[in-house]
Amino acid sequence: MNRRQFLKALTLTASSLTINGCLSQPPQKSRPNILFCIADDASFPHMGAYGCDWVKTPAFDRVARQGILFTNCYTPNAKCAPSRSCILTGRNSWQLEQAANHWCTFPDKYKTYAEVLTENGYHVGYVAKGWAPGVVGEIDGKPRQLTGTPYNDKKTTPPTGAINSSDYAANFADFLADKPADQPFCFWYGSTEPHRRYEYGSGVKKGKKSIKEISRVFSFWPDNEIVRNDLLDYAFEIEYFDAHLQRMLNLLEERGELENTIVVVTADNGMPFPRIKGQEYELSNHLPLAIMWPKGIKNPGRTVHDYISFIDFAPTFLKAAGLDGEEKSMQPIQGKDLFDIFQSEKAGHVSSGRDHVLIGKERHDVGRPKDQGYPIRGIIKDGYLYIHNFEPGRWPAGNPETGYLNCDGSPTKTVCLDARKNPDTIGYWTWSFGKRPQEELYHIAKDRECMNNLAEQQEYTELKTALKEQLFKELEEQNDPRMFGNGHIFDEYLYADTKHQNFYEKYMEGQKLDAGWVNKSDFEPKPLD
Numbered sequence: 223m224n225r226r227q228f229l230k231a232l233t234l235t236a237s238s239l240t241i242n243g244c245l246s247q248p249p250q251k252s253r254p255n256i257l258f259c260i261a262d263d264a265s266f267p268h269m270g271a272y273g274c275d276w277v278k279t280p281a282f283d284r285v286a287r288q289g290i291l292f293t294n295c296y297t298p299n300a301k302c303a304p305s306r307s308c309i310l311t312g313r314n315s316w317q318l319e320q321a322a323n324h325w326c327t328f329p330d331k332y333k334t335y336a337e338v339l340t341e342n343g344y345h346v347g348y349v350a351k352g353w354a355p356g357v358v359g360e361i362d363g364k365p366r367q368l369t370g371t372p373y374n375d376k377k378t379t380p381p382t383g384a385i386n387s388s389d390y391a392a393n394f395a396d397f398l399a400d401k402p403a404d405q406p407f408c409f410w411y412g413s414t415e416p417h418r419r420y421e422y423g424s425g426v427k428k429g430k431k432s433i434k435e436i437s438r439v440f441s442f443w444p445d446n447e448i449v450r451n452d453l454l455d456y457a458f459e460i461e462y463f464d465a466h467l468q469r470m471l472n473l474l475e476e477r478g479e480l481e482n483t484i485v486v487v488t489a490d491n492g493m494p495f496p497r498i499k500g501q502e503y504e505l506s507n508h509l510p511l512a513i514m515w516p517k518g519i520k521n522p523g524r525t526v527h528d529y530i531s532f533i534d535f536a537p538t539f540l541k542a543a544g545l546d547g548e549e550k551s552m553q554p555i556q557g558k559d560l561f562d563i564f565q566s567e568k569a570g571h572v573s574s575g576r577d578h579v580l581i582g583k584e585r586h587d588v589g590r591p592k593d594q595g596y597p598i599r600g601i602i603k604d605g606y607l608y609i610h611n612f613e614p615g616r617w618p619a620g621n622p623e624t625g626y627l628n629c630d631g632s633p634t635k636t637v638c639l640d641a642r643k644n645p646d647t648i649g650y651w652t653w654s655f656g657k658r659p660q661e662e663l664y665h666i667a668k669d670r671e672c673m674n675n676l677a678e679q680q681e682y683t684e685l686k687t688a689l690k691e692q693l694f695k696e697l698e699e700q701n702d703p704r705m706f707g708n709g710h711i712f713d714e715y716l717y718a719d720t721k722h723q724n725f726y727e728k729y730m731e732g733q734k735l736d737a738g739w740v741n742k743s744d745f746e747p748k749p750l751d
Contacts, residue, residue, distance in 0.1 A: 254518060254542050255483040256339075256408040257470065258535070260309075261463045262302070262351060262417040263499055264489035266295075266508040268460060276435040277457040281468035282512055285487050288522050289514025290563065295530040296579045296602060300491040300499060300506035301586045305532060306353045309490075310334035310368060312536030312555035316582055316599070316702040320715035323595065324586040327357045327718045333551045334368045335536040339408045339543055345401040346370030348410035349393040350386060357718040369410040373397045381428050382421035385462055386414045391469035398477065408539070411470065416459030418494045418630040419739055425454025429461065440505070440671055442497050442653040444637055452633045456493060484515040484542060486535065494630040496638050496654035500586050501618065502598045503672045504607055504664065507581045513560070518542070521567035528576035529602065533557030556700060578603035580696060584712035588725035588737065589620035589627035594713045596628070597704060601693040605667030608689035612709060614660045622746035624729050624737075626655050631740040639744055661686065 266272065270279045271286040272293075297305040299315040299322070307321040308314060311332050315322040319329050334353075340346045352369030359366055376392035390411060401407050425431050433450035443449050467487065474480040492498040492506040499506065511530060514522065537559040540546050546559065558575075566572050579602050585595025597612040611618075620627040629635055635654075642651035653673070663677040663686050676682045698705045703712070717723045722737060729735055 253406045259411040259487045261489040263494040265492040279464040286512035292511040295511035305490040312557040322584040345405045345407040351412035384421045390466040413463040420455035425458040429458035482517045500628040504666045524569040587627040589624040609662040625740040625744040
């Protein structure tokens with residue numbers, strides 16, 4: 223038996239049995255396929271459909287044009303693993319125990335929508351990055367497949383040495399070739415672009431772009447040639463993600479399967495630049511989202527402004543598969559399915575109940591004493607963002623003496639760190655790496671970059687209080703340990719990468735540890751006050 227025959231047999235077995243060996247529901251031919259496409263670290267503004275003219279994304283734009291373009295989609299937690307945990311379970315990260323953290327051990331008790339769909343007659347698989355990084359447990363001696371069966375055999379020669387060699391679209395074709403004719407499919411396209419590293423200058427050399435194309439650099443970074451090149455390298459990798467998406471759409475169209483496929487295109491968290499990825503500001507959590515489903519979405523071509531959370535994906539997929547209200551193994555799901563929007567013909571604001579989202583974080587990367595995190599909770603409502611920093615005495619991007627490890631190494635990071643050496647430019651360091659007050663409030667409708675903290679201004683006291691009260695009330699209802707004096711538990715969950723457990727103590731003792739791509743100049747020679 224060759225690999226393909228083995229995987230087909232395995233898929234058929236999985237589709238007829240549940241994860242615990244119980245008989246599943248019989249497959250229903252009318253159930254839609256699901257193609258979930260997730261870029262790795264791309265912020266909301268940087269798709270063509272949103273008006274960005276220096277990133278070309280014809281495939282994303284097609285999905286938006288033939289489906290729905292969402293303008294207010296947010297991840298609850300702006301880091302790879304916890305964000306993906308929210309997608310897969312339909313629960314906020316503070317409801318997922320150790321899965322609130324980055325590089326965790328995924329809890330056995332929480333099932334994913336991919337596992338449920340496998341149990342209920344779907345052909346389920348993924349390419350490249352599924353749920354990651356972290357450690358997954360076993361069932362009956364076999365590792366759980368949180369996003370389905372991997373399809374990674376096909377390789378290509380990427381345009382730069384920093385881009386994944388996986389031929390994403392060709393692997394998707396292999397997945398479809400393995401699909402039994404009478405089964406719907408669910409596929410996770412997990413690109414690793416535009417995650418760091420980049421090949422410096424590739425945006426200009428390979429993408430044939432000019433740094434002058436960028437109309438504006440965010441004000442919390444210096445506007446110089448280094449930063450602009452870094453941005454174009456990022457843009458080039460988004461375009462690579464989009465090119466494979468286009469091939470996948472074409473393949474489905476050729477097979478006659480696009481009509482009844484829900485195509486979701488988004489990213490897991492904001493761009494891998496200072497003050498964005500790994501933080502909880504507007505540009506950290508606000509992500510691109512376009513969904514098409516020719517057979518199931520009314521009045522395609524709409525732009526919708528309702529607040530959407532990543533926890534809404536899992537219940538949407540379960541309902542599409544006919545499992546809402548019947549599938550108990552994932553309950554309680556916190557998210558709300560999107561069928562009210564799919565079945566409406568309205569653009570703009572569709573559902574009055576979708577007027578806010580909650581966000582937050584715990585431990586991301588290591589680099590603080592005792593592997594502590596930087597706990598945050600926040601609420602976005604009516605164009606405002608309220609943030610509550612539970613431990614303002616800690617360094618938000620990680621301790622300076624260990625390289626600010628909750629910020630990916632990059633030319634832009636180094637430029638911002640170098641700015642601390644000059645009193646005239648120290649603001650660039652402060653905005654991305656300096657300590658923060660306990661409360662922050664931003665009018666993101668006017669201040670998308672979150673530069674003007676309104677929390678201490680008297681005229682905003684009533685608004686700040688109302689947002690905090692609503693935030694904390696909902697967190698209590700969701701049994702967030704932080705609301706009951708048990709927030710310390712998130713710091714006590716072990717970092718699953720055992721080599722880096724207690725990183726701070728090992729590093730300060732002189733052990734040579736590689737914690738990812740950080741430049742030598744990123745490390746402060748001694749702790750800062």
